[in-house]
Each structure stands twice: as structure tokens, then as C-alpha cells.
Amino acid sequence: MCRFLAYSGEAILMNELVFNASNSLVSQSKHATMRANPLNADGFGLGWYPEHDDDIPGTFVSIEPAWSNRNLIQITSKIKTRHFFAHVRDASAGMPVSQSNCHPFQYGPYLWMHNGRLDQFSKFRRNISKGLSDQAFDYIKGNTDSEYAFALFLDEIAFDPHASAQTLKKAMCTTIEKISRYRQAVDAHSNAFINFALTNGHTGIFTRLSTLADVRPASLFYQAKANAVIVASEPLNRDKEDWVKVERNTLLSVSQGQVITEQI
Template sequence: MCRWLAYSGTPIRLEELLYKPRFSLIDQSMHSRLGVETTNGDGFGVGWYPVDGPAEPALMRGVGPAWSDANLREVARSTVSPLFLAHIRASTGTAVQQTNCHPFRYQNWLWQHNGAIRDFARLKRDLVLAVDPDLYPAMTGSTDSEVMFYLALTFGLRDRPIAAIERMAGLVESVGRAYGVPDPLQMTVATTDGDRVWCVRYSTEGHSRSLFYSTATSALHKLYPENKQLARLSDETRLVVSEPLGELEGAWQPVPESSYGVIQKGDDELGRFEPAVP
């Protein structure tokens, strides 16, 4: 499977999360503690938005392991962003190539995924045929994750994100049932338009991959008033991760099974995720 993080809040250098924490994403690429695989070395990617406001995000992806990529280290050291997604990949069977590395980008949207569509090779034709013909030319890879993204776009991701992801999940499960595939969908997903971030934890079997969100920064300021790193973060800052990046007590909360979250200005949202056959 894979590991990922989604950050929104006070502009920071990418290296602050990719490299510096004890259990940083780079550390997890070598020895993940909660993933299906210990090593996630089948490529990496990071997509980030500029400090001066929402726009089409920049994207860097590579096919080698994240821990040894000198260019990633240079970019992370010199790039500041208020909103970014980062991903380290462990392939579930599709080719290790740049177009299969997350995040995936369409216009101002980014998407990343941990999990799999079971027996994807059997289900792929039916699923791809459900993608809007106008969107199909933008697909460049061969992964189930990218197909999920373009199905969500087809079902209205840009207007009603959670409803669109629920319809995508419902389609995958209905096609899976038609082919006799047990428990066809396993996913934790993060997607963003550069303003808000939507995250989902769901699996057909009801035992989904790990996902955590950071405790409200205002609460952490009260718990740790002397912590200089926390002090420079605004109350709007939030982080969602496959695995906690550190061991600060009270800093991480598990995302409930079959749930979605929305990171946005003001109050965030947490709700029940329910697939719907489109």
C-alpha cells in the first residue's frame, strides 16, 4: 500500500513535514509502523499550492524511493506552501512509472490514495468506460487510484466532493459485486481544490487502512504553551496523515471507520461516509 499526508494552514517549508519529524514521511518510506508494507519505495510525489492564493498546484513526482532522491530534498528545503499533499508509494501491481505516482492533478485539483481496488484488472474496463469522455484524455497512468479520481470528477467532485466520492465508491462496489469480487474497495483518500481539503477513510470490509488527524491547534497551544514549533502555527492549521509523525501526547486522533472529514476555514467537518450507487 502507501503512506500520505495532507497539510493546510500556516505556510511552512515542505521539509518541516517530509524530513524533520521523528516519524516523517521520508522515515515512513523506509520503515512504516502501521502500513501493510514496511517499505514504500515505488515512487513518491508532492503537490503544493502557492502562498499567494489558490491556483493550479505545482507537482513533483519520481519513480525512485523518496529517501534517496536529491531533487526532492532540494525542493522540500526551498519551497514554502500553505497547502500541500505528499505521498510515498508501494505498488499493488501496476507499473512503477511517473504517471502512476501520486498525487494526481486535474486543473486546480489534487488527489491521492492509499489502498486498492481488488482484482482491478478484471474491473478496470467497466470502470474506465464510466469516466466522462471529456475527462478521459487527461488520464495518463494505469493505476486504480487515478481511475478513482476521474470517476469522482465524472460524478461531480468539483461541485459536491463527498457525494461524488460516495458515488465513485458505490460504482466500484457494484461492479465488484457483478464480477464476484469480495470486498472490492479499500481506501484512504485526500483531495483538494487549493482551498479546502476532503479526506475519506473507507473499505468494503469495514477494516480500513490507518488514518489520523491532528488535534485542533488551539488546544495544542494550551497543552504545550512552551512548544516553539506549535506557537508559530495558526489555529486554522490542520494535518491528516496515514501515520502520526511524532509521539506528542494528545496531538493525534484516529479518523473513525467509514468517515469523511473536511478541512476548511472556520469549523472543520467530520461525518459518516456512505457509498451510493450512481
């Protein structure tokens, strides 16, 4: 599994969270504290929304470890943004390390990340493909469960670049329901870790979900202050009182500095 963070608020340099925080995302790429394997070295990615009038986010991905990439330091220390996603990857078994498999995935104004795995994905990947529209199938460039889930989501919103916040929430829940049905159809009854993250630069949708009741979901926290909301796999500093743990089987929506949680 992986580590990610999402930021929404006043414009900041991305390196404030990616590099400079005491438990920054780059620190988590080497020494994640809330997962059994502390290393997330199978690539990284950024997605950010420009300060000028442009709804389409920029992206930068690499298969290098985040701590050793010179360009990541340069980009995050020079670009200010009000909304961004960042991700460090620990590739699931059978998933190649390639740029096309690095998060965040992007379509139009949307960015998508995943921390977790859809266990036994190889058993139902073909069935997902059969159920996708031609547009969604053609969108997929890699072979990760995460990108296939995003393709399912894009079909749910009919690739609408102007989908409302309510539509995005409904589509996220339906995507998870469809994944569950695909898994049940092939007797994939082991656990799936489903921490999805989606944004259009205005609304963020996040989930923390484990399909088996006796398995703890991957960690997820948020910090909401007057000028910003941060959602992250781990708190980015040691002041734990500033962070709220997202409960299991919860959908979190963030818009205009407001955080709403609801059970899935």
C-alpha cells in the same frame, strides 16, 4: 499500500513534515510503523499551492525512493506553502512503477491521493472505462486504480474547477458508491481499502474505508491546532495525544481550520 500526508494552515516549508518530523513521511517511506510491509519505495510525489495568486498547484513526482532523491530535499527546504499533499508509494501487484502512476494526481485546482487498493481491479477496470466521459477517459495517463477513481470523481463534478465544498463531499461519496457497484457487478467481493484524499487548496476531503466489516481499514489520523490541520496515514511525531484516529467508514472534511467527520 502507501503513506500520505496533507497540510493546511499557516505557510511552512514542506520539509518540516516531509523530512524533519520524528516520524516524517520520508521516515515512513523506509520504516512505516502501521502497516505490515514497512517499505514504501516505489516512488513519491508532492503537490503544493503557490503563495502567489495562482490556483493551480505545482507537482513533482519521481519513481525513486523518497529518501534518496536530492531534488526532493531541495524543493521541500525552499518552498513555503499553506496547502500541500505528499505521498510515498508501495505499488500494488500488477501496477508498474512509473511517473504516470505516482501520486498526487492533478487536474486544474485539484489534487488526489489514495492509500489502499481496489482489490481485483483488473476485473472491472474496463467497465469503469466504458462508463467514463470522453474527457475523463482521456485524462487518464497511467493504469492505477487510484487514477481511475479520480477520473470517476472528476466526472461527478463535471470537471468544474469551482465546485463547492458540499459538491466535493457528495461527489466523493458517489464515486465510492460507483466503485462498489462496479466491483459487485463482477463478483469482486474481497476487501477494498479506500483511503482517498482530495483538495482544491481550500477544502480537503478524506476517507477511511474498508468494504469488508471484518477487515481493518488502512490507518488515518489528523491533528488540528490553532494554525494548521494535518491529515496523515501515521502520526508524524511520538506525541500520540496530539493526534485523532479517524474511525472506519468515515469521511473527513477540512476547511478554514475546521474538521468535520461523518459516516459514509
